Amino acid sequence: xxxxxxxxxxxxxxxxxxxxxxxxxxxxxxxxxxxxxxxxxxxxxxxxxxxxxxxxxxxxxxxxxxxxxxxxxxxxxxxxxxxxxxxxxxxxxxxxxxxxxxxxxxxxxxxxxxxxxxxxxxxxxxxxxxxxxxxxxxxxxxxxxxxxxxxxxxxxxxxxxxxxxxxxxxxxxxxxxxxxxxxxxxxxxxxxxxxxxxxxxxxxxxxxxxxxxxxxxxxxxxxxxxxxxxxxxxxxxxxxxxxxxxxxxxxxxxxxxxxxxxxxxxxxxxxxxxxxxxxxxxxxxxxxxxxxxxxxxxxxxxxxxxxxxxxxxxxxxxxxxxxxxxxxxxxxxxxxxxxxxxxxxxxxxxxxxxxxxxxxxxxxxxxxxxxx
Numbered sequence: 001x002x003x004x005x006x007x008x009x010x011x012x013x014x015x016x017x018x019x020x021x022x023x024x025x026x027x028x029x030x031x032x033x034x035x036x037x038x039x040x041x042x043x044x045x046x047x048x049x050x051x052x053x054x055x056x057x058x059x060x061x062x063x064x065x066x067x068x069x070x071x072x073x074x075x076x077x078x079x080x081x082x083x084x085x086x087x088x089x090x091x092x093x094x095x096x097x098x099x100x101x102x103x104x105x106x107x108x109x110x111x112x113x114x115x116x117x118x119x120x121x122x123x124x125x126x127x128x129x130x131x132x133x134x135x136x137x138x139x140x141x142x143x144x145x146x147x148x149x150x151x152x153x154x155x156x157x158x159x160x161x162x163x164x165x166x167x168x169x170x171x172x173x174x175x176x177x178x179x180x181x182x183x184x185x186x187x188x189x190x191x192x193x194x195x196x197x198x199x200x201x202x203x204x205x206x207x208x209x210x211x212x213x214x215x216x217x218x219x220x221x222x223x224x225x226x227x228x229x230x231x232x233x234x235x236x237x238x239x240x241x242x243x244x245x246x247x248x249x250x251x252x253x254x255x256x257x258x259x260x261x262x263x264x265x266x267x268x269x270x271x272x273x274x275x276x277x278x279x280x281x282x283x284x285x286x287x288x289x290x291x292x293x294x295x296x297x298x299x300x301x302x303x304x305x306x307x308x309x310x311x312x313x314x315x316x317x318x319x320x321x322x323x324x325x326x327x328x329x330x331x332x333x334x335x336x337x338x339x340x341x342x343x344x345x346x347x348x349x350x351x352x353x354x355x356x357x358x359x360x361x362x363x364x365x366x367x368x369x370x371x372x
Contacts, residue, residue, distance in 0.1 A: 037155050038064045040146040041139065041183055041200055048138030055108050056190055063184040072180045072201055073172050080197070081124040083136060084162035084174055092175050093159060093203045095136055100196030104189040106131050114190035129164035136161045154205035155181065177203035232275060234289060235268050237261050265289070 035043070042059045049057035067075060076082070080096040087093075097105075103119035109131050137160065144156045165171050185198040237257050258264070262280040267289070269275065278289045 035146050035150065037143070037147060037152045037181065037202065038062055038183055040143040040152075040156070042185060044139045044142035044146065045135075045185060045187070045198065048135055048142055052134050052138045053105070053108065055105065055114075058188045059185050060188060061186040065182045065184075067180050067182055069172070069175055069178055069180065072175075072182055073168050075182060076168060076171075076199060076201070077197070078168045080199075081128060081132070082165045082167065082171055083129065083132070084165055084171065085136070085140065085159050086162040087158040087160070087203070089206060090176050091159070091203045091205070092162070092177070093180070094165075094171055094175070094199075094201040096197075096199040096201075097132060098196045098198075100194050101187065101189065101198055102128055102132060104194040104196070105135060108190070114193045116193045124164065126164060133161050155202050157205075159202070175203070179204040231270055232267050233270065234265055234278065236265050236280075267291075 039062075042062050046057050046059055049055045065075070076094070076096050077098060080098040081102050083095040083097070085093045085095060099119045099121070102124065104114045106128060108114050140156060140159050140161070144153070144159070147153045147156055165174065181202045181204075183200040183202070185200070186195070187198055188195050239255060239257075265278050265280055267275045267278055276291055278291055281288055281290055
């Protein structure tokens with residue numbers, strides 16, 4: 001049983017490369033059988049003339065060129081009827097039918113026969129374009145269906161008849177693509193009763209957007225975590241009070257706050273975890289927050305260094321040390337060491353005293369520096 005299982009495993013391992021080679025070969029054969037754009041357009045032109053117009057049309061020769069827009073305009077015949085073909089995303093191409101083809105199609109659709117007399121020179125009209133439009137529409141639709149599963153499907157997909165243009169100048173203004181494929185077909189109508197040239201200019205399809213992978217971007221659970229929303233709150237001050245006083249709070253109650261509360265605000269999470277200290281100020285007439293963690297520490301250190309370099313009187317030195325000590329002391333210690341006063345008395349006193357004006361803390365002002 002073990003020997004038989006080993007033989008089956010070895011047989012499966014040998015069969016996998018064979019299956020891969022067979023599927024790859026089949027895919028390549030399918031791509032090779034897929035018609036090219038030139039062949040699809042040639043067959044679509046003849047079949048559409050036969051099925052939609054009941055007109056015999058034979059393509060005797062076909063050519064293909066890759067041109068930029070300037071070379072395309074120079075290669076087209078301005079004496080023919082110029083038709084604009086349009087597609088999605090502003091794509092635009094062109095078809096040019098010479099006077100012989102236009103005259104043959106118009107004659108067949110109006111009189112039921114095609115004359116072999118040379119066409120009289122005349123200006124093409126909107127009626128001529130409307131008569132030829134079914135041939136153009138059917139040709140593009142059939143070619144798109146034939147190329148749908150091939151590598152050149154994007155060249156024809158979505159293109160439709162647009163409008164008749166008065167000349168190559170108008171066509172140049174309507175074209176947006178920089179690269180084109182120009183197909184030229186020599187055709188015979190009604191068993192050779194009339195011959196002419198049929199040109200088709202297809203715009204290059206837009207290149208698919210392929211964003212470059214960011215090597216530094218997190219992947220897996222880390223990517224999900226970095227995209228998770230986080231709700232932050234700004235806390236001006238944390239105030240402790242008995243539960244009875246907290247229950248007595250009502251709209252309009254005044255809460256005593258320290259004078260430096262604007263520079264001691266913090267950004268915290270909903271569960272109370274402090275993220276960073278901030279300072280309140282104004283920016284363009286609106287209240288704003290400025291992150292001040294490292295900047296405040298650096299400003300205070302610089303201020304302390306400057307104070308040490310300058311000689312000061314004993315009283316002034318003691319006052320400066322007390323100010324620095326108070327500024328570096330954590331906020332919770334400031335609350336805890338404040339004299340225990342009755343909260344109701346402090347609220348009543350705050351209600352009777354006028355409120356001081358808030359300092360104009362501009363966001364652009366340097367931290368730790370004195371205003372001039």
